[in-house]
Amino acid sequence: DVKVTQSSRYLVKRTGEKVFLECVQDMDHENMFWYRQDPGLGLRLIYFSYDVKMKEKGDIPEGYSVSREKKERFSLILESASTNQTSMYLCASSGGGFDNQPQHFGDGTRLSIL
């Protein structure tokens, strides 16, 4: 089974801090994704990556950046955390090259910015 591991389940940070959320997958997947999930807004794609060192903006990239130095690891960075970035963050991965592949999700990081 594919395993996607997010480094923290719960995280509390202060406004203005630089925050790193880490995600690791163990199935050699090409594609990796970061979403945020907010009540009433569904899943919104922040960034995705289809190869090492490659990244593409999703629907809401403002205030975020990403890093993919190794195939298995995809990091989300909040450059200067703000209270409106309090949310559930979900990482996912999928096999590359085929649109018929499902995404595999981590259990999420519930981030609170105070």
Added chain:
Amino acid sequence: AQSVAQPEDQVNVAEGNPLTVKCTYSVSGNPYLFWYVQYPNRGLQFLLKYITGDNLVKGSYGFEAEFNKSQTSFHLKKPSALVSDSALYFCAANTNAGKSTFGDGTTLTVKP
């Protein structure tokens, strides 16, 4: 642009009754459609997918989904609901490079 709609925010059924969670889609080309389930404080779990072939797709936990091309629908079904099926369900369509367009989710509540 691709879109996925789940017209019901909430579905309530009694345990033992059949359940349906609705999904309609708008995609260009051949649709690759998925259902996911999310339990509280967990990530999404893949349930089933439609790629091509049979219009009735069987998946995990006794769930199945019916693909209807003329109605552009992909409804999730189960013949007999369990209380443990209570969760948030997402329909999704894949786009290029494996990106997914998700519906807004439907909360299923199964009452004993």
